[in-house]
Amino acid sequence: MPLIEVTDLRKSYGSRVAVHGVSFTVERGEIFGILGTNGAGKTTTVECLQGLRRADGGTISVLGLDPVADRAALTRRVGVQLQESRLPAKLRVREALELFASFYPDPADVDVLLDRLGLREHACRSFGKLSGGQKQRVSVALALVGQPELAILDELTTGLDPHARRETWELVEGIRATGVTVLLVTHFMDEAERLCDRVAIFDAGRVVATGTPGGLRQSVNASTLDDAFVSLTRSAR
Numbered sequence: 001m002p003l004i005e006v007t008d009l010r011k012s013y014g015s016r017v018a019v020h021g022v023s024f025t026v027e028r029g030e031i032f033g034i035l036g037t038n039g040a041g042k043t044t045t046v047e048c049l050q051g052l053r054r055a056d057g058g059t060i061s062v063l064g065l066d067p068v069a070d071r072a073a074l075t076r077r078v079g080v081q082l083q084e085s086r087l088p089a090k091l092r093v094r095e096a097l098e099l100f101a102s103f104y105p106d107p108a109d110v111d112v113l114l115d116r117l118g119l120r121e122h123a124c125r126s127f128g129k130l131s132g133g134q135k136q137r138v139s140v141a142l143a144l145v146g147q148p149e150l151a152i153l154d155e156l157t158t159g160l161d162p163h164a165r166r167e168t169w170e171l172v173e174g175i176r177a178t179g180v181t182v183l184l185v186t187h188f189m190d191e192a193e194r195l196c197d198r199v200a201i202f203d204a205g206r207v208v209a210t211g212t213p214g215g216l217r218q219s220v221n222a223s224t225l226d227d228a229f230v231s232l233t234r235s236a237r
């Protein structure tokens, strides 16, 4: 059984249709990318997967659970990367991890997590004083502190320099190596090509293509995923 199964998902905000019948599956152990043009419905879909929004139609199963009906059970098994602005600037890195660890029945060891994410030397620093890359690592650490089976990472490397981006990619590969399935929402095609086993390309509320980055490139005879993305989303307009 797939870890995530979305079938014919539909969601509107008033008269604006945000998601028009989206279907895809994510297998256990994959890094699965959600790519798409602005306003394509990626965030809405991911929010429905987390049970934060109720779908208007279609079905969603995450870890065999219904995200709305089983939200409490799902929250314990899914780690979601927080946007940085949601953490108080004065909170220290270790305090943040210990606080989040206290929400879970079987949390990760905070010291092990600090080491794994290269945050040990920053453990006593307050969040507001960290660099963009360090903040990003804290947000990933918080997504992992509950030892989730699924980690949802959204716009992971936005605003990071090329070194910090590469370090973050290695981190994501390390997460997958521990058996965690990763759902990665990104606008960066190089990131998707490097990290994702498979991707779904969203455009105007629909999935216009699903496959491996290499398979999608070949399907439209493109030399990069970026070119394939432009071609696939343009032809869908």
Ligand SMILES: Nc1ncnc2c1ncn2[C@@H]1O[C@H](COP(=O)(O)OP(=O)(O)OP(=O)(O)O)[C@@H](O)[C@H]1O
Pocket (backbone or CB within 6 Å): 013, 016, 017, 018, 036, 037, 038, 039, 040, 041, 042, 043, 044, 045
């Ligand atoms: N709370 C809301 N109320 C009304 N319309 C919304 C709301 N949230 C999103 N939308 C609209 O739904 C559509 C899909 O938005 P969504 O945020 O899911 O797209 P996205 O793919 O995540 O976009 P981006 O890449 O720009 O973040 C857009 O047209 C957006 O304007």
